Amino acid sequence: MNDPLYEPLIYELGAPGRTGVTMPTAPFPATPLPAGLLRDELNLPEVSEADVVRHYTRLSRQNFGVDTTMYPLGSCTMKYNPRLNEAMAHLPGFLEPHPLQDAATVQGSLEMLFNLQTWLSELNGFTATSLQPAAGAQGEFTGILMVRAYHRSRGDTARDTILLPDSAHGTNPATSSMAGFRVVELPTDGRGNVEMDALKANLGPHVAAMMITIPNTLGLFEEQILEVARLVHECGGLMYADGANMNALMGIVKLAELGFDVMHYNLHKTFSTPHGGGGPGAGPVAAGEALAPFLPGPIVALDETTSPPSYVYAMPAQSIGRLKAFHGNFGILVRAYAYLRAHGPAELRAVSENAVLNANYLRVKIGQAYEIPYDRICMHEFVAEGKLDEEGIRALDISKRLIDYGFHPPSNYFPLGTPHTTLKVHEALMVEPTETESLQTLDRYAEAMIAIRQEAREEPELLRGAPHNAPVGRVDEVYAAKKLVLCRAIPEIA
Amino acid sequence: MTYYPHTDAERQQMLQTIGVATIADLFADVPAQVRFPQLSLPPGLSQMEISWEMAALAAQNRVPGNDITSFLGAGAYRRYTPPALDYLISRGEFLTAYTPYQPEVSQGTLQAIFEYQTMMAALTGMDVSNASHYDGATAVAEAVIMAVNVLPKRKRVVIAPTVHPQYRQVTRTYTQGMGLEIVGDADPGGSLADALAFLNEETALVIVQTPNFFGQLESLDGLAERVHAAGALLCVVAEPLHLALFRPPGDYGADIVCGEGQSLGLPLSFGGPYLGYFCTRDKHVRKMSGRLVGETIDADGRRSYTLTLSTREQHIRRAKATSNICSNQGLMALAAGIYMALMGKQGLRQTAELCYQNTQHLADQIDALPGYHVWRERPFFQEFVVECPRPAAEMKQALLAQYNILGGYDLGQDYPHLDHHLLLCATEMTTTAEMDALVAALKEIRS
Structure with a gap:
């Protein structure tokens, strides 16, 4: 291959017998290994350390990241990830302790976790928080299991349904069915809110909870949220908030004061921990009085009977149990702590204000060239229509063309426009700029979008064939599923 | 401190483009009676202050291999990372x-x-x-x-x-x-x-x-x-x-x-x-x-x-x-x-072999101590069970308080009949000196 960007597989770089990092032998006589339990071959790469460093460095250069370009994926909150947070997570005192060390030997970590629990509770007006869930989806699952346990603790076992707006992220219905519930998706009205008549028609003694992302995935604040919460509570149901879009609401409103009983945060979104190419994240769950006893544990408590007071593990009284081994994605919690520590109440509110300001600015700019199906003041993100019927252009074509302009595409993979929804969007361009993008970058992004709209009219093949300036051309996803090659060791031996 | 780049002038320009007068106008959909609540959170710090505060927190932890000797495994293992x-x-x-x-x-x-x-x-x-x-x-x-x-x-x-x-x-x-x-x-x-x-x-x-x-x-x-x-x-x-x-x-x-x-x-x-x-x-x-x-x-x-x-x-x-x-x-x-690429076929085997040898070496020495009995019915890799002369919780407490050693995992927590049993771990990171220290401590604790 002459292609300068082509990178062989790591297996293709090695040679039999080549070694990387070598390890010493034990300084005492060896015990024989137990015969009969040993393996014969081990088909791992045989490469040098230099091979490895160059290989992965070259691979990294085929990626876009927040560090290289604006990455406005809707509902993903791809904000700048401060390097300070990385440095804090790498402090040996945080990076190296074992999760099962006696509490007395890890008081610093426990104090950090305790403070983080306290602040995340306060931010949305809740009573208690568990930091255990590893990601947003696991936070949702936690919250819905708590809802289930709450109803069962009251002998209320007939509640088998979770209500969701049809704009909900796919994890919401998947979570609900994993927890054993039936899912009813409610239609969206012309302004992007939950349709109230449909809500009323679906309420009853079978409803366990209503699960709402707020602001919703259209980037809109539910205008009748107080009424929704009142109605759901009136029929004995609970209110679950998916906090994926919390970046719009810090210091703007406390979810508990809107009537929510339980929520999860996405620390890898709102609190700037890096996404790592898919994870790790962290999905702490905060709950009010009614649901706090059901939180997963252990959580960290302050024992004031000791002198000085000490931090200890505590299991909530009616806990649903443990969601994950040990204490959650601790390293992510350290990073989120460092982020929160930089922001007092005024700064947190300013984060959300600037995020919403950026989104509205782009909504207006991009709205000059694209249809904005729900064209009202948005929160941290907005959705533009990506299907251009006249030109036969799809959202994906626009997204891929954006790559040529040096930007990461917006989100396309959301439920918008699939046949079961009532949404006015056919194919989504869901744009979330976040607060850390500057005015110059926003302007360049808007200019690129507008130029692409022009190209769609004049030179649509440019879009259909995009990207033209990426490490690879348009990738054939259908072929991958048909061929299904999921690993390739070389030499190909078993 | 904050990480967004906006100046007041830029904000004004953007608000003008949007067609609203103030940033607060962007939040008109949020019910007025609960909008802009008070947050009872500590004031924000500068980067330098954060790094001081967090370093002080981290310093309260005792770090295995540095401030404390650890034989804890039980599903999480101290590894050498290139x-x-x-x-x-x-x-x-x-x-x-x-x-x-x-x-x-x-x-x-x-x-x-x-x-x-x-x-x-x-x-x-x-x-x-x-x-x-x-x-x-x-x-x-x-x-x-x-x-x-x-x-x-x-x-x-x-x-x-x-x-x-x-x-x-x-x-x-x-x-x-x-x-x-x-x-x-x-x-x-x-x-x-x-x-x-x-x-x-x-x-x-x-x-x-x-x-x-x-x-x-x-x-x-x-x-x-x-x-x-x-x-x-x-x-x-x-x-x-x-x-x-x-x-x-x-x-x-x-x-x-x-x-x-x-x-x-x-x-x-x-x-x-x-x-x-x-x-x-x-x-x-x-x-x-x-x-x-x-x-x-x-x-x-x-x-x-x-x-x-x-x-x-x-x-x-x-x-x-x-x-x-x-x-x-x-x-x-x-x-x-x-x-796996850095260690490769050979390095990974060497690491596993060192774990195995260290663990056998530690087990042999402890098994030779009067009052201690190592489970040997089956081969083991990097952890083993040792029956102790005193309850495992007491053993751990004594090892920590007197010897600054994290003495493994108390199996009585999950297996009540094993309340005198510790699960001890040695990895490639465990030194001979650390093992000797544990063996000496166990010998003393018995008496």
Whole structure:
């Protein structure tokens, strides 16, 4: 291959017998290994350390990241990830302790976790928080299991349904069915809110909870949220908030004061921990009085009977149990702590204000060239229509063309426009700029979008064939599923 | 301090473009009576102050190998990590990328995960690996979900009491709404054979662990045949480093091999982020949850990579998805792949061999002490059980208070009949001096 960007597989770089990092032998006589339990071959790469460093460095250069370009994926909150947070997570005192060390030997970590629990509770007006869930989806699952346990603790076992707006992220219905519930998706009205008549028609003694992302995935604040919460509570149901879009609401409103009983945060979104190419994240769950006893544990408590007071593990009284081994994605919690520590109440509110300001600015700019199906003041993100019927252009074509302009595409993979929804969007361009993008970058992004709209009219093949300036051309996803090659060791031996 | 770039003048300009007077006008949809609440949070600090404050917190912790000597394992192991690993995963192009939904600008992540999948399949002796779960515990819970999707009429899961106690707890938490029966571990003193007495025609999955929670390598030959004869699937929870030396579960018929990948070069980090790894057979791949990277071609026919089989996943399948998992532990899978590449075939074997030798050496010395008895009925890899002359809780307390040693895991917490038993661990990082210190301490504590 002459292609300068082509990178062989790591297996293709090695040679039999080549070694990387070598390890010493034990300084005492060896015990024989137990015969009969040993393996014969081990088909791992045989490469040098230099091979490895160059290989992965070259691979990294085929990626876009927040560090290289604006990455406005809707509902993903791809904000700048401060390097300070990385440095804090790498402090040996945080990076190296074992999760099962006696509490007395890890008081610093426990104090950090305790403070983080306290602040995340306060931010949305809740009573208690568990930091255990590893990601947003696991936070949702936690919250819905708590809802289930709450109803069962009251002998209320007939509640088998979770209500969701049809704009909900796919994890919401998947979570609900994993927890054993039936899912009813409610239609969206012309302004992007939950349709109230449909809500009323679906309420009853079978409803366990209503699960709402707020602001919703259209980037809109539910205008009748107080009424929704009142109605759901009136029929004995609970209110679950998916906090994926919390970046719009810090210091703007406390979810508990809107009537929510339980929520999860996405620390890898709102609190700037890096996404790592898919994870790790962290999905702490905060709950009010009614649901706090059901939180997963252990959580960290302050024992004031000791002198000085000490931090200890505590299991909530009616806990649903443990969601994950040990204490959650601790390293992510350290990073989120460092982020929160930089922001007092005024700064947190300013984060959300600037995020919403950026989104509205782009909504207006991009709205000059694209249809904005729900064209009202948005929160941290907005959705533009990506299907251009006249030109036969799809959202994906626009997204891929954006790559040529040096930007990461917006989100396309959301439920918008699939046949079961009532949404006015056919194919989504869901744009979330976040607060850390500057005015110059926003302007360049808007200019690129507008130029692409022009190209769609004049030179649509440019879009259909995009990207033209990426490490690879348009990738054939259908072929991958048909061929299904999921690993390739070389030499190909078993 | 803050990380956004706006100046007041820029904000004014933007508000003008939007057509509102003030930023507060952007929040008119939020009910006025609850808008702009007071937050009772500490004031924000500068970067310098944050680093002081957090360094002071971190300094309160005692760091194994530095401030304190540790023989703790029990599912998390102190590993040597070559510095090249952290350097590579700290590169912003890897660190600050999202899930690779747009393959044209994510080939780096995608190829690296494809290679990780390849290495995990090789290590476990299985056909395919997914791109990760949250940790070992949730990987086991996902194995249960997969098995009941493969065998939807079966509602029983048999789990050996020698599977990590926290994994069993998490499996129960996960499945509480699924109407399943999880059996086999009610008797904490039960063996694998006792657990298998619960295997019947209702059973979807049998879960065993190797090395088991006591560090022992049990012979699992014939187990798969027995499980398959009942029509069930076999899940083997396997610590990955030991697979550099010992037979992979794929060799003896496992249908699922999963577990905790922290052993593949990840720092202890007080319990996370770790790596749930998950491997299975080709025939089950459509029922497996979690992301998968597949090989494909681009528009010019060049080899490239993309996420595939996403029709299993929540963003397409919604309520009918194989799992709700979305964010996974992608960076940790990347790290594990880099670790396996850096160590390679030889280095990984050398590391495993050093673990094995250190552990045998420590066990021999402790077993020779009067009053202590090491379980030796089966071979062990990097952990072993020692029966102590005093309750394990007291032993640990004395080791910590008098010798600054973390004396392993008190098995009485999960196995009440083992309240005089410690689970001790030695890895490649355990020095002879540390082992000598423990042996000397145990000798003194007895008297």
